[in-house]
Amino acid sequence: MTDVLTLALDVAREAGELLRGHLREPLAIREKRERADIVTLADDASEALIVKRLRAAHPSATILTEESGVHAGSDEERWIVDPLDGTTNFAHGYPLFCVSIAYERAGELIAGVVYAPLMGECFAAERGSGARLGELPLRVSSIERVADAMTCTGFHPAHYERNGKQFAAVSNRAQAVRRDGSAALDLAYVACGRFDGFWEFGLSAWDVAAGTLLIRESGGRVTTVEDESEPSTAGSILATNGRLHDELRSVLLTA
Ligand code: IPD
Ligand code: CA
Ligand code: CA
Numbered sequence: 001m002t003d004v005l006t007l008a009l010d011v012a013r014e015a016g017e018l019l020r021g022h023l024r025e026p027l028a029i030r031e032k033r034e035r036a037d038i039v040t041l042a043d044d045a046s047e048a049l050i051v052k053r054l055r056a057a058h059p060s061a062t063i064l065t066e067e068s069g070v071h072a073g074s075d076e077e078r079w080i081v082d083p084l085d086g087t088t089n090f091a092h093g094y095p096l097f098c099v100s101i102a103y104e105r106a107g108e109l110i111a112g113v114v115y116a117p118l119m120g121e122c123f124a125a126e127r128g129s130g131a132r133l134g135e136l137p138l139r140v141s142s143i144e145r146v147a148d149a150m151t152c153t154g155f156h157p158a159h160y161e162r163n164g165k166q167f168a169a170v171s172n173r174a175q176a177v178r179r180d181g182s183a184a185l186d187l188a189y190v191a192c193g194r195f196d197g198f199w200e201f202g203l204s205a206w207d208v209a210a211g212t213l214l215i216r217e218s219g220g221r222v223t224t225v226e227d228e229s230e231p232s233t234a235g236s237i238l239a240t241n242g243r244l245h246d247e248l249r250s251v252l253l254t255a
Pocket of ligand 2: 082084085086183206207
């Protein structure tokens with residue numbers, strides 16, 4: 001295991017334990033850009049801890065975070081951090097939330113960690129060395145057809161109009177469509193074969209960076225919904241076991 005992955009694992013676990021501690025206190029919730037887009041003091045505290053720890057170990061790297069933006073550093077190395085993915089779940093004590101930390105060198109994803117403290121699960125991947133859940137090597141599922149698939153998506157409740165058609169189209173074809181509320185964890189679940197496919201529109205780099213590496217290192221495929229571009233900059237993501245990628249894309253694009 002490289003120093004970078006060891007650091008990401010240590011920091012994600014520390015931040016996850018901090019989040020668990022905040023669950024026992026009354027949560028100070030505030031709205032961000034729109035109705036039901038919330039952030040809590042726990043998001044800020046987790047982010048502060050992560051930035052402090054990464055800065056101390058890697059003084060020259062850039063750190064991109066959800067809550068405080070870009071902490072400037074070199075162009076060569078970048079950490080991409082969601083200090084709490086699934087804030088709404090967290091605020092209700094629903095256990096599907098996580099810390100997501102990815103490390104990029106020269107624009108290439110090198111390491112990624114997704115840690116879900118209440119589930120006690122830590123997913124980790126390193127470029128070229130595979131992905132693991134704890135000690136267990138990960139592999140995507142072998143489901144071939146959308147008709148047999150357990151899929152997942154996510155969207156903000158105020159954006160149903162923009163997402164409803166795709167949600168209905170996949171619901172009419174798949175065995176199941178879940179909406180679990182934590183994109184980073186949804187991607188980790190594709191990597192370990194619990195979900196066969198996931199899609200979402202309008203995510204950011206911090207939601208998808210670690211999960212993308214987890215899936216690629218587990219044998220899956222990650223693109224945009226529309227084409228073969230990289231997901232984080234293009235506004236949509238389609239992540240699957242690879243086998244049903246084209247079929248799921250075609251269901252989404254004809255919805
Ligand atoms: C959100 C979650 C959710 C997804 C939203 C994200 P946050 O992240 O990943 O599943 O549907 O688009 O913004 O705000 O909880 O970090
Ligand atoms: Ca997020
Ligand atoms: Ca977040």
